[in-house]
Amino acid sequence: MPHCLTHQFSLPPLPYVCEDYHFLFEVQKTSNPKESLIFVRFKDYEFFLRKRFRERKGDYILKCEKISSSLPTGIIKGAIRILAQFNSPYLITHNLNNDSLRQTLQSPxxxxxxxxxxxxxxxxxxxxxxxxxxxxxxxxxxxxxxxxxxxxxxxxxxxxxxxxxxxxxxxxxxxxxxxxxxxxxxxxxxxxxxxxxxxxxxxxxxxxxxxxxxxxxxxxxxxxxxxxxxxxxxxxxxxxxxxxxxxxxxxxxxxxxxxxxxxxxxxxxxxxxxxxxxxxxxxxxSLQDSPPKPQYPTFDFPKPREDIWGSFDTISKKIIGQDFFLHIDSFYTHQSQCVVMLSFGDFNQPQSKFLLISKDEMHYIGGNPLPTQASFKAHQELVKLLG
Structure with a gap:
């Protein structure tokens, strides 16, 4: 996994653009202020980098958030490399050199x-x-x-x-x-x-x-x-x-x-x-033609409740249905933005997503979940909790 280690770590003023990478905002984990997520957009890709201060070792580690780890490795390396260069006086080590062809090019x-x-x-x-x-x-x-x-x-x-x-x-x-x-x-x-x-x-x-x-x-x-x-x-x-x-x-x-x-x-x-x-x-x-695949509702959200910022400690973090589940893993906040880390869907085939909440809207980062029956049921429960 691409990463870098530094003695100290700082970000340029956000939003920051460099080499087609857009570093848009940083949100702190509510349960651990020494851990944060940095939202990055590169062309059609959206992903998070995770920054964490390791108290026992006295250093900072920057790597890709695991939900985003399916991206081409070269794209992840490029984002981390930019921030590592920005913190070059404090850099300890990294593994960001020598991109292979398969890391930078995607087969059609x-x-x-x-x-x-x-x-x-x-x-x-x-x-x-x-x-x-x-x-x-x-x-x-x-x-x-x-x-x-x-x-x-x-x-x-x-x-x-x-x-x-x-x-x-x-x-x-x-x-x-x-x-x-x-x-x-x-x-x-x-x-x-x-x-x-x-x-x-x-x-x-x-x-x-x-x-x-x-x-x-x-x-x-x-x-x-x-x-x-x-x-x-x-x-x-x-x-x-x-x-x-x-x-x-x-x-x-x-x-x-x-x-x-x-x-x-x-x-x-x-x-x-x-x-x-x-x-x-x-x-x-197969003995006969089947009817068309069921069409499920959209993954829309209503406008967030006005009191949503004060309700994160009180809402249910886990909902178990007969054939689906919803698990709210953690919250990350900064000023008027909140990012919710989720896993949901089928028990044997779960999906993981980030939900971005601002004062006026809520939406899934990086596109909607896959339209399975279990994910729609979990989405409906999430709307009840946050809408």
């Missing part, structure tokens, strides 16, 4: 989740593509079909992005995101296939599994009629669990296989076959 094939909110192009989806052998070969053989690969493992993403460039592919997009939330955002009947090959079994943490009753329902909604969801696994317990979940569907067309030869053999499958492990297949076919 690495997409943000916001690119899919108004998505309408038929596509095939692979969840957890690993080395990328399967999805790369599929994209090569089917140049007229768009392929989308979802992966959380950063080295795998970087490896496949390099292969896309080397192979000259124009029909493969990569997303660093949770597939369970991704499916909820996609319009109905758009996917032509969904591949889930050799997922992590999560034997001791089954709640982290991709495959669930909700996942199957969302997959059937997103798939067009006649298209199918494919599961391949070398773990018999996981396969049995997946089969049990699938059979909970009211109407289902299902095919089960064992040790079948797939169209593309992944490196993991090669390894398991050499070890003479069994490979299990489960194919679920």
């Amino acid at each position: 094939y690495l997409k943000k989740i916001s690119d899919f909110l108004d998505f309408c192009t038929p596509f095939e989806l692979e969840i957890g593509f690993g080395s990328g052998r399967h999805i790369l070969q599929k994209a090569q053989k089917n140049p007229n079909m768009l392929f989308v690969g979802i992966e959380l493992h950063t080295p795998s993403i970087e490896q496949v992005l390099r292969q896309i460039e080397l192979l000259g592919l124009q029909n493969l997009w990569i997303v660093n995101f949770d597939a369970r939330i991704f499916l909820e955002l996609i319009p109905s009947n758009l996917a032509r296939a969904i591949y889930l090959h050799f997922p992590v079994p999560w034997g001791k943490k089954p709640h982290r599994r991709v495959w669930s009753e909700r996942f199957v329902k969302e997959s059937m909604r997103v798939l067009s009629c006649g298209s199918r969801l494919e599961l391949r696994s070398d773990d018999e317990d996981y396969f049995s669990y997946a089969l049990e979940v699938a059979l909970q569907e009211k109407t289902l067309q299902m095919q089960v296989g064992k040790n079948l030869c797939g169209e593309v053999v992944s490196k993991y499958e090669e390894r398991w076959r050499k070890q003479e492990k069994n490979i299990y297949d489960l194919f679920l076919t």
Whole structure:
């Protein structure tokens, strides 16, 4: 994580502009005045830097706030580098030099989740593509079909992005995101296939599994009629669990296989076959077109209450619903502005956001939350608390 350490730390008069970076305001944490957030805007990006005085070591540390850490590393480094230079007489150490190419340039094939909110192009989806052998070969053989690969493992993403460039592919997009939330955002009947090959079994943490009753329902909604969801696994317990979940569907067309030869053999499958492990297949076919995805209300806020500044100590910090939660983590204030740090949404797929409150308005920083059912329910509770 990019950071710098200083003996003393001061900011230029805000707002301050340097090299396309706009440092707009600083807010202090109400429960710890030695900690603050500095709001930064760079082109289309908005994020916070966290400044903290470490009393035990007698120094200041400046780094990116964890909610903003998914930004390109080079952008974060650039913001911290400017403030480190401003405090150069007091600088102790930093790790802000030697930006790699991947830190400063973004591949056009690495997409943000916001690119899919108004998505309408038929596509095939692979969840957890690993080395990328399967999805790369599929994209090569089917140049007229768009392929989308979802992966959380950063080295795998970087490896496949390099292969896309080397192979000259124009029909493969990569997303660093949770597939369970991704499916909820996609319009109905758009996917032509969904591949889930050799997922992590999560034997001791089954709640982290991709495959669930909700996942199957969302997959059937997103798939067009006649298209199918494919599961391949070398773990018999996981396969049995997946089969049990699938059979909970009211109407289902299902095919089960064992040790079948797939169209593309992944490196993991090669390894398991050499070890003479069994490979299990489960194919679920969508039998009909689904109704359109539900449209939820907007993430609007009313004008803040006049007494809101004196009510932060009295409002509920945590609300637990049947299928959602809202947690107010902390408050940061300065003069007529307040920033609220939030986590909310689905228990297994939470979202984190900052809410900016001024005398006249409230809005989420960096754009609205993802429009899932759980996030809308949490938003409605937040409106009741603060509106």
